[in-house]
Amino acid sequence: MSYYPARAVVDHAAIRANVERLRAAAGSAEVMAVVKADAYGHGIVPVSRSALAAGATWLGVAQLGEALGLRAAGIEAPLLTWIFGPGAPLADAVAAGIDVSAAAPWALAELAAAAVAAGRPARVHLKVDTGMARGGARPEAWAELVDHAARLAADGTVDVVGVWSHLARGDEPAEPTTAQQLDVFRAALAVVSRAGLHPAVRHLAASSGTLFHPDTHFDLVRPGIALYGLSPAPEVSGAVELGLRAAMRLEADVILTKDVPAGTPVGYGHTHTTASAGRLALLPLGYGDGIPRHAGSGGPVQLGAHRAHVAGRVSMDQIVLDLGPGGTDASVGDVAVLFGDARDGVPTAQDWADAAGTISYEIVTRLGTRVPRTHVSQEVTP
Numbered sequence: 001m002s003y004y005p006a007r008a009v010v011d012h013a014a015i016r017a018n019v020e021r022l023r024a025a026a027g028s029a030e031v032m033a034v035v036k037a038d039a040y041g042h043g044i045v046p047v048s049r050s051a052l053a054a055g056a057t058w059l060g061v062a063q064l065g066e067a068l069g070l071r072a073a074g075i076e077a078p079l080l081t082w083i084f085g086p087g088a089p090l091a092d093a094v095a096a097g098i099d100v101s102a103a104a105p106w107a108l109a110e111l112a113a114a115a116v117a118a119g120r121p122a123r124v125h126l127k128v129d130t131g132m133a134r135g136g137a138r139p140e141a142w143a144e145l146v147d148h149a150a151r152l153a154a155d156g157t158v159d160v161v162g163v164w165s166h167l168a169r170g171d172e173p174a175e176p177t178t179a180q181q182l183d184v185f186r187a188a189l190a191v192v193s194r195a196g197l198h199p200a201v202r203h204l205a206a207s208s209g210t211l212f213h214p215d216t217h218f219d220l221v222r223p224g225i226a227l228y229g230l231s232p233a234p235e236v237s238g239a240v241e242l243g244l245r246a247a248m249r250l251e252a253d254v255i256l257t258k259d260v261p262a263g264t265p266v267g268y269g270h271t272h273t274t275a276s277a278g279r280l281a282l283l284p285l286g287y288g289d290g291i292p293r294h295a296g297s298g299g300p301v302q303l304g305a306h307r308a309h310v311a312g313r314v315s316m317d318q319i320v321l322d323l324g325p326g327g328t329d330a331s332v333g334d335v336a337v338l339f340g341d342a343r344d345g346v347p348t349a350q351d352w353a354d355a356a357g358t359i360s361y362e363i364v365t366r367l368g369t370r371v372p373r374t375h376v377s378q379e380v381t382p
């Protein structure tokens with residue numbers, strides 16, 4: 001049963017345009033479309049196909065299971081995965097030609113064993129921690145990790161395809177951290193070439209590096225959020241300014257309206273009271289769909305000509321809009337837009353992020369799986 005009175009419309013023309021924008025920014029570097037977390041809530045398989053059709057040449061995911069899912073869907077592009085623990089089914093990844101990140105000796109040892117089991121070399125990207133203290137080997141452990149990889153490369157179990165790292169403050173162009181991380185990355189690359197390894201792809205930049213730091217591009221950039229048309233650094237530059245198009249438009253049908261007198265308390269806890277007589281409209285989306293409850297009454301919604309805000313608390317499955325006395329044109333069946341592209345005169349995921357005190361990444365990624373995704377303007381077979 002696919003009926004749902006709300007939907008996330010995913011515009012593949014926007015995805016393709018964003019890939020083209022990022023390719024232009026990347027110069028001679030190739031583009032890895034980062035499609036983890038179900039393509040930030042947009043739908044991993046259809047988004048991957050559109051990104052590849054628009055000229056991305058790599059895909060990147062966090063979880064091994066996401067990578068295997070892409071291969072099961074028949075997607076053959078170069079593909080990197082970077083989150084797994086001891087005992088992960090790495091032989092399946094190696095057999096499927098999935099590139100795997102390694103940042104510790106145990107990971108290299110398991111990859112070597114997986115290569116033997118799969119009967120082909122494991123394609124590995126060695127990850128160095130250049131200053132984020134999250135993934136990656138610390139610089140003091142790097143030479144040993146590289147030597148280990150070089151030995152495995154010499155015996156044919158491992159193919160060192162990449163060397164990579166991640167920026168901690170790429171979204172703050174004025175901060176010196178990126179330049180410091182670049183120095184550490186270059187030193188790490190020197191260790192790799194001294195060990196006789198010549199990885200095909202060196203990569204460091206996510207969306208903010210791609211857009212704001214050309215010196216971090218190397219051979220490959222790994223944009224995620226910008227692919228979906230959202231700014232990685234809204235304080236620096238908004239999506240429209242960056243030439244990006246929001247790919248997701250979250251719509252909900254009005255399922256009930258009611259005319260109420262001034263002073264009507266609304267919703268759980270009666271945290272909102274109507275200031276004047278007017279119309280309320282009920283929308284079938286709530287925190288069970290990923291609408292942030294802590295956005296409170298700050299969450300913006302476009303309904304026809306009205307820029308309304310959530311009235312009172314977000315319920316699990318519903319929100320109420322207070323349209324006031326001017327709301328008499330709103331009726332059941334009208335379509336409200338919670339967020340979409342600013343150029344369409346609707347609120348954005350960034351507006352919701354601002355209302356909820358978070359980042360746009362969380363707004364789109366957390367959108368509930370029960371909200372249907374409607375894919376439009378696809379050029380490639382879904």
Ligand SMILES: Cc1ncc(COP(=O)(O)O)c(C=O)c1O
Nearest residue numbers: 034166206207222223224225232
């Ligand atoms: C290692 C890595 N590379 C690239 C990305 C894409 O980042 P962004 O969405 O900021 O472009 C992420 C996402 O968090 C990541 O973890």
